[in-house]
Amino acid sequence: MTYLSGLLALCLLSWGLSLPADALAMGFFFWRGQLVQLSGALLMVLLAALLLMATRPRWLEQRLGGLDRLYPLHKACGIGAAGLVLLHWWLAASPRWLSQWGWLSSAAHHAHQGGPWRSLAVTLGELACYGMLLLVVISLVKALPYDRFRQIHKLGGVLGLMAGSHGLLLLAAPLRWTPFGLLCQLACLLAMAAALWSLLGRIGLARRFAGELVSLSHPASEVVELAIRLPRAFARDYRPGQFALLTLDPKEGAHPFTILHQDRATGLTHFAIKGVGDHTRQLLTACPVGQAVWAEGPYGTFTLPAEAQTPQLWVAGGIGITPFFAWLEALARQGPRRRHTRLIYCVERPEEVLHGERLQQLAQQSGVVLQIHICQQAGPLAPAAVLGQSSPQCWFCGPPGLATRLALWLPAHRLRYERFAFR
Numbered sequence: 180m181t182y183l184s185g186l187l188a189l190c191l192l193s194w195g196l197s198l199p200a201d202a203l204a205m206g207f208f209f210w211r212g213q214l215v216q217l218s219g220a221l222l223m224v225l226l227a228a229l230l231l232m233a234t235r236p237r238w239l240e241q242r243l244g245g246l247d248r249l250y251p252l253h254k255a256c257g258i259g260a261a262g263l264v265l266l267h268w269w270l271a272a273s274p275r276w277l278s279q280w281g282w283l284s285s286a287a288h289h290a291h292q293g294g295p296w297r298s299l300a301v302t303l304g305e306l307a308c309y310g311m312l313l314l315v316v317i318s319l320v321k322a323l324p325y326d327r328f329r330q331i332h333k334l335g336g337v338l339g340l341m342a343g344s345h346g347l348l349l350l351a352a353p354l355r356w357t358p359f360g361l362l363c364q365l366a367c368l369l370a371m372a373a374a375l376w377s378l379l380g381r382i383g384l385a386r387r388f389a390g391e392l393v394s395l396s397h398p399a400s401e402v403v404e405l406a407i408r409l410p411r412a413f414a415r416d417y418r419p420g421q422f423a424l425l426t427l428d429p430k431e432g433a434h435p436f437t438i439l440h441q442d443r444a445t446g447l448t449h450f451a452i453k454g455v456g457d458h459t460r461q462l463l464t465a466c467p468v469g470q471a472v473w474a475e476g477p478y479g480t481f482t483l484p485a486e487a488q489t490p491q492l493w494v495a496g497g498i499g500i501t502p503f504f505a506w507l508e509a510l511a512r513q514g515p516r517r518r519h520t521r522l523i524y525c526v527e528r529p530e531e532v533l534h535g536e537r538l539q540q541l542a543q544q545s546g547v548v549l550q551i552h553i554c555q556q557a558g559p560l561a562p563a564a565v566l567g568q569s570s571p572q573c574w575f576c577g578p579p580g581l582a583t584r585l586a587l588w589l590p591a592h593r594l595r596y597e598r599f600a601f602r
């Protein structure tokens with residue numbers, strides 16, 4: 180966010196520096212033209228950032244704190260871009276409207292300079308504008324199922340190409356080689372390159388590995404555990420707590436699932452998946468052993484925190500136990516035992532506990548105090564009772580409602596959580 184605000188500020192500053200000395204004495208058309216260029220440039224910076232994020236490069240994902248942090252920022256850029264699109268469009272059309280309302284003489288309207296590409300560029304810009312507004316509305320309303328939303332979202336690449344060409348063709352000639360113009364052109368080119376990358380199906384390709392579903396079991400109620408054989412290269416950079424984008428059905432596309440257990444020697448990678456929607460419920464019943472699977476990743480920064488002198492509290496809700504399970508396995512393997520860590524694992528009913536015995540064993544080996552909280556018997560977890568007067572560093576993974584309850588009791592810098600949704 181800081182980098183993005185810095186880029187937008189740089190754009191604003193370079194625009195300010197490109198203004199002529201007598202700018203304040205200029206009239207309506209000068210300022211309207213300048214603001215069209217400025218809103219267009221800010222829009223292209225946001226578009227370049229959001230399209231770059233959509234290509235999920237590893238360096239950016241790690242810097243932003245994982246894909247579950249990157250996607251909300253991508254969404255925020257989309258909302259900002261929609262606002263700027265409206266402003267840009269309104270500024271561009273304002274002379275026509277003002278003269279229609281009789282507030283501006285039509286004679287004052289300057290003839291447009293520009294080459295033969297001008298009308299094409301204007302049409303591309305208009306279409307991109309409507310497309311972007313539609314895409315943002317679809318994303319915010321959340322009426323469509325996730326897979327349909329994801330398919331429609333691919334249109335973003337086409338819109339990025341259209342908006343980038345519009346920007347490059349309609350950047351005012353006097354501004355073209357100023358720092359402002361160069362920044363604007365760079366943003367257009369970056370947005371177009373990222374859009375092309377996406378349209379050519381190159382996103383994540385370097386980190387996508389073909390594997391085979393080796394076994395399947397049901398370790399807890401409504402949970403299926405898949406063991407998938409993947410090439411060793413997949414686990415080269417793996418850190419416990421990370422997740423993969425798993426494609427089990429090419430028509431359905433990739434879904435994120437935390438790596439429960441990774442065996443470097445055999446390449447077997449385990450995932451515990453809870454049936455919550457169409458795709459995951461289908462996995463509970465129809466997933467033939469031997470089928471081909473694709474795993475992209477690993478991604479994420481929700482990884483084992485270092486031992487500290489102050490107490491650490493780990494809270495898992497339901498299937499949110501998966502990253503903690505991977506952490507405990509790593510701790511039990513590496514030693515030494517932890518002294519100040521407590522893991523509270525909340526489930527609704529006893530049959531929902533995932534690998535209860537193994538968890539107890541891992542907790543004992545690693546020195547972590549494990550408390551399984553069954554809501555049906557003990558009521559919902561009350562953060563006040565758990566935290567008491569202390570304000571420990573807390574890691575959370577589970578339903579958003581529980582995260583919100585914890586956030587009421589803990590200062591933001593003391594709560595680190597993995598979001599189990601990207602939308």
Ligand SMILES: Cc1cc2nc3c(=O)[nH]c(=O)nc-3n(C[C@H](O)[C@H](O)[C@H](O)COP(=O)(O)OP(=O)(O)OC[C@H]3O[C@@H](n4cnc5c(N)ncnc54)[C@H](O)[C@@H]3O)c2cc1C
Pocket residue numbers: 247324325326422432433434435436437438451452453454455456457458459460479498501597598599600601602
């Ligand atoms: C970083 C991360 C790690 C996760 N780890 C696990 C895990 O270890 N075990 C587990 O059971 N679940 C995990 N999830 C949640 C899991 O990805 C969703 O439950 C699953 O994708 C739902 O798919 P569906 O089609 O069955 O449900 P739907 O009803 O289609 O979706 C339910 C919700 O899941 C999310 N979702 C759906 N499809 C996707 C997708 N392709 N990409 C991103 N989000 C999606 C959306 O927020 C959606 O609203 C994780 C999610 C994230 C983001």
